[in-house]
Amino acid sequence: MSQEWLLVLLLWGMTAAVKSFGPVVFGGRQLPPGLQRINNLVPSAVLAALVALQTATTGPEVVADARIAGMAAAIGLLAWKKPLWTVMAGAVVVTAALRWIGV
Amino acid sequence: MTLGLSFGVVAARSGFDVLTATVMSLTTYAGSAQFAAVTLLGAGTGVPIALAAATLLNLRYLAMGIAVAPWFEGPWWRRLAESQMIVDASWAVGHRPGGGFDRGVMHWIAVPFLVLWVGGTAVGAHFASAIGSLDRFGLDAIVPAMFLGLLWPRLSEPADRRVAIVAAAIALATTPLTPPGMPVLLALAAVVAGRPR
Numbered sequence: 130m131s132q133e134w135l136l137v138l139l140l141w142g143m144t145a146a147v148k149s150f151g152p153v154v155f156g157g158r159q160l161p162p163g164l165q166r167i168n169n170l171v172p173s174a175v176l177a178a179l180v181a182l183q184t185a186t187t188g189p190e191v192v193a194d195a196r197i198a199g200m201a202a203a204i205g206l207l208a209w210k211k212p213l214w215t216v217m218a219g220a221v222v223v224t225a226a227l228r229w230i231g232v
Numbered sequence: 233m234t235l236g237l238s239f240g241v242v243a244a245r246s247g248f249d250v251l252t253a254t255v256m257s258l259t260t261y262a263g264s265a266q267f268a269a270v271t272l273l274g275a276g277t278g279v280p281i282a283l284a285a286a287t288l289l290n291l292r293y294l295a296m297g298i299a300v301a302p303w304f305e306g307p308w309w310r311r312l313a314e315s316q317m318i319v320d321a322s323w324a325v326g327h328r329p330g331g332g333f334d335r336g337v338m339h340w341i342a343v344p345f346l347v348l349w350v351g352g353t354a355v356g357a358h359f360a361s362a363i364g365s366l367d368r369f370g371l372d373a374i375v376p377a378m379f380l381g382l383l384w385p386r387l388s389e390p391a392d393r394r395v396a397i398v399a400a401a402i403a404l405a406t407t408p409l410t411p412p413g414m415p416v417l418l419a420l421a422a423v424v425a426g427r428p429r
Contacts, residue, residue, distance in 0.1 A: 132279055133252040139283050140269055141259035145316060147290045148262075151297030152304035152315040159302050169331050170395045170426040171299045175292065176324055176383040177396035178403035178419035183376035186407045199373035203380050213381040220377035225370030 195232045199224035234371045235263055236352020237363065242267060243353065244360030246274025257353040261319060261346055265289040268412060288413035295420055296323050303333040317342035321375075324382040391426035398422035 160168060184200045185191055199220040206216045236257065243253035248270055260266055265286035272282040297315055300323065304311045317339055326338035356363065386392045399422035403415040410418070 131252075132273060133248050136269055136273055136279050136282055137252055137256045137259065139279065140256060140265065140286055143283065143287055144260045144262050144265065144290055144293070145312070147287075147293045148297055148318045149312045149315040150294055151299070151301035152311040153308050155298060155301035156304040156308070156311040157302065157306075165331075167423050167426075168299050170392060170423040171295070171420065172324060172327050173383060173386045173392040173395045173426075174399040174420050174422045175296065175320075175416065176379050176386075177399040177422075178416045179320060180376045180379045180383060181400035181403045182407065182415060183372070183379070185404060189408050189412075191404050191407055195370070196373050196376065199370060200376060200380060203373075203377040207381060207384045213378065216381045217374050217377045220373040220380075221370040223370070224373040225368065228368050228370060 195224045195227035198227050198232075234352065234374065236349040237356035238352075238371075239263065239266060239270075239349075240353040240356020240358070241360045241363050242356075243270045244357040246270045248274075248357065250354055250357040253357040254350060254354045257350045258346075261316065261349065262286075262290055262293065263319070263349070264413075285412065288411055291413060292416045292420075293318060295417070300326070300333040303335060314339070317346075319345065321345060321378065321382075324379065329385065391428070395422045395426040398425040 159165070180200070184196045185193060187194075202223040203216045203220040206219045211219075239257065240250075240253055243256070243266075244250075248256070253270070256266055256270075268289050269282045269286040272285055273279065297318055300318070304314060314335060319342055322338040322342035322345065325341045326333050326335065328334055383396060387396060399419040402422055403419045406415045406418050
């Protein structure tokens with residue numbers, strides 16, 4: 130088997146295991162209220178971390194480039210109560226425009 | 233779609249053919265882990281290192297899966313199958329505003345995404361030499377803008393605001409110090425900032 134196929138197989142098994150662990154082991158059971166309150170905060174933590182990483186890092190480095198302006202545009206559009214697709218389009222247009230002028 | 237295209241291009245440049253790249257997108261369906269795995273294998277690190285890096289990147293799905301586990305019902309095989317549709321976007325959109333999780337909404341996002349992801353991979357891998365970097369079109373801003381839009385309504389709660397700020401700070405501060413994947417995991421510690429004052 131080639132290295133590529135081996136990696137495809139192992140990656141499949143690993144990802145399936147990681148994604149299904151919670152739902153298979155703890156599925157259908159309600160958490161105690163204290164844990165549930167913490168649980169409700171997990172989305173904000175994950176989303177904020179992903180936004181920060183995808184906006185301001187390249188590999189292991191923290192960088193400031195055109196994406197920051199794209200996110201600033203997105204925040205402006207969100208504050209202006211625009212729908213999600215407008216927010217995403219605005220971020221893309223601003224980022225591309227800055228790259229085009231060489232930022 | 234554009235993310236799938238990028239992955240197809242990167243996979244092809246790392247020595248994957250159209251079939252292996254496409255099958256990987258269909259079976260694994262976890263973008264960041266796939267990017268890391270094919271790039272490392274292409275750089276000659278061997279399968280164990282590529283798998284280890286991908287595992288680290290995927291560990292957040294362990295926490296995210298446990299977080300939504302109470303809303304997965306039915307026999308174990310059904311929970312196993314449905315949980316494969318957990319990706320960042322479908323997981324984020326699936327959360328109900330007042331708390332709780334909607335598997336129907338998760339599928340509604342994840343299934344079309346999967347079709348675009350797999351289709352994009354096939355096209356990208358096939359036309360890799362013709363497609364250059366997609367970054368100059370600003371397409372790398374799409375995903376963070378989407379996550380920002382999903383985060384936004386949560387920020388009206390002071391506890392969520394504190395958690396978000398601390399999580400972003402932890403993620404950025406640990407990026408230069410830890411392997412890829414760790415910053416998101418460490419950022420989960422930010423939930424302690426959300427305790428009532």
